[in-house]
Amino acid sequence: MPLNLSGNLVLRWQTVTDPIKITFLVTNQPHCITAQYIIDRFHTKSRIVDISFIIQDKYTNTNCRQFCSEGGNSYHELPRGDGGTKSLWNTPNCIVKNIKAVRNFYVNYLSEYKPDIVVIVPYENGAFEVELITVCKRFGIKTLLLQEGFIITDENKEACLVHKSLDYFLLNPAGESIDTSPRKGWVALKRKLSNLRHPKTLLKNVFKKVFLVKLPECRPFGLNGADYVGTLSPYYSNKLIDRGLSPQQLRPVGLARFDEIKKYRNNATSSASARKNEPAKLIILSPQSWGFEFGTPPSQFMSVESEIKRLKIISESFPDRISVKYRIRPEENIDRYRNILNETTVTIVIEEGRKLSTYESIMKSDVIITTGSTMLLETLALSKIGILFDPSQQDYYGYVRDGGCLMAYDDESLVSAIKNILQYPEVPDEMRRKARRYVWNRAMIDGRASERTCRFIEDIVRM
Numbered sequence: 001m002p003l004n005l006s007g008n009l010v011l012r013w014q015t016v017t018d019p020i021k022i023t024f025l026v027t028n029q030p031h032c033i034t035a036q037y038i039i040d041r042f043h044t045k046s047r048i049v050d051i052s053f054i055i056q057d058k059y060t061n062t063n064c065r066q067f068c069s070e071g072g073n074s075y076h077e078l079p080r081g082d083g084g085t086k087s088l089w090n091t092p093n094c095i096v097k098n099i100k101a102v103r104n105f106y107v108n109y110l111s112e113y114k115p116d117i118v119v120i121v122p123y124e125n126g127a128f129e130v131e132l133i134t135v136c137k138r139f140g141i142k143t144l145l146l147q148e149g150f151i152i153t154d155e156n157k158e159a160c161l162v163h164k165s166l167d168y169f170l171l172n173p174a175g176e177s178i179d180t181s182p183r184k185g186w187v188a189l190k191r192k193l194s195n196l197r198h199p200k201t202l203l204k205n206v207f208k209k210v211f212l213v214k215l216p217e218c219r220p221f222g223l224n225g226a227d228y229v230g231t232l233s234p235y236y237s238n239k240l241i242d243r244g245l246s247p248q249q250l251r252p253v254g255l256a257r258f259d260e261i262k263k264y265r266n267n268a269t270s271s272a273s274a275r276k277n278e279p280a281k282l283i284i285l286s287p288q289s290w291g292f293e294f295g296t297p298p299s300q301f302m303s304v305e306s307e308i309k310r311l312k313i314i315s316e317s318f319p320d321r322i323s324v325k326y327r328i329r330p331e332e333n334i335d336r337y338r339n340i341l342n343e344t345t346v347t348i349v350i351e352e353g354r355k356l357s358t359y360e361s362i363m364k365s366d367v368i369i370t371t372g373s374t375m376l377l378e379t380l381a382l383s384k385i386g387i388l389f390d391p392s393q394q395d396y397y398g399y400v401r402d403g404g405c406l407m408a409y410d411d412e413s414l415v416s417a418i419k420n421i422l423q424y425p426e427v428p429d430e431m432r433r434k435a436r437r438y439v440w441n442r443a444m445i446d447g448r449a450s451e452r453t454c455r456f457i458e459d460i461v462r463m
Helices: 029-044 064-070 092-113 127-139 182-197 199-211 234-242 256-276 304-317 334-341 358-363 374-381 411-423 429-443 449-462
Strands: 020-026 049-055 074-077 117-120 142-146 228-231 250-252 282-287 322-328 348-352 367-370 385-389 406-408
Touching: 020 029, 020 449, 029 049, 029 064, 029 256, 029 449, 049 064, 064 074, 092 127, 117 127, 117 449, 127 142, 142 449, 228 234, 228 449, 234 250, 234 429, 250 449, 256 358, 256 374, 256 449, 282 304, 282 358, 282 411, 304 322, 304 334, 304 348, 304 411, 322 334, 334 348, 358 374, 367 374, 367 411, 374 385, 374 429, 385 411, 406 411
Parallel strands: 020 049, 020 117, 049 074, 117 142, 142 228, 228 250, 282 322, 282 367, 322 348, 367 385, 385 406
Antiparallel strands: none
């Protein structure tokens, strides 16, 4: 220990900051990108973090494993007790069969790794996120849920849950009234007697109660029990406060994955000006809707086959005036799509997501058509023309009403919208103003979301 000139001992105090141990739950590559931006921001701040991932690919080959390996991050996969290899999500029977294995994994993992905070990037309205939150509460580990997309509407519901009653969306829903009338009691008694006459049914019910795990209740976004929620903007924080959450649980942070847009926004205006002077065709981009698999039973609107058929109609309606691109997800094999296009003389370019980033793809296009994914938000952020294809015409996320997008609800209206764009290619100033307001009010896209999220994580750990 050093001495000063008088020979007295000098105590040299050194402040040591322990690393923050963070676990991310992710189910697809965009979730991994969100996590990586947060990690990179911590490193930029010279803040030491100890990172681990829990992954379960939402769809086959969504490359979470590859992403984590290339980034040098350790990860654990959610186990499957039934020996299957595909996703644990979206299949109720699969969830029931594997929930015990997943629950045991959570218990063993959290007791051994002991993270300071678990950050849940996805929310699939499924049992595995809820189960993770439940186990974290047992160990006193804090949980942070990040909002990944536009999942809360002006009607205070998720678009995918519009059939639910209003009570479903309350934090403490009123209990269902119990019918104690003699008639109701007689019906219940008859049902029990009927089961006695059908031993197979009775045994099946007994088996379910004894051997099958009761799944945790899945609630709408924000109501699943997470300790803290990072929202895209104050707009969504207010929605969750309306649902009963405490303001102390919430913080508007934006989405770290959107920070990459900052590199492209500076070029968006100059790119648009350059396109004005070009006699080139109008370039229309239609990304494969998230979750639609090739070969699924086609419906009138929602399947890969119906999307490609729609693009053929567009191309045939405007020969020599437009160029059409169909962007497939990074995990998809392009050969499967070439086959479906061989039967027509119409040219549709299949763009591979694995070879071209989302923002580069948008920048090289004039019009983007989606069914309401965040890619439409990114389109507005990059000053491109967006068309919301919404057969319900409900505009759940306000893209048309508040964001300056155009609406299409069937093939005819889509062709009509593109015809208007060809006649008036200049985006009206009012639409641009609405788009700018919308991008900020709904998602706070300014390149600083990862910084705000890091600060939120640090504050949570200190609490």
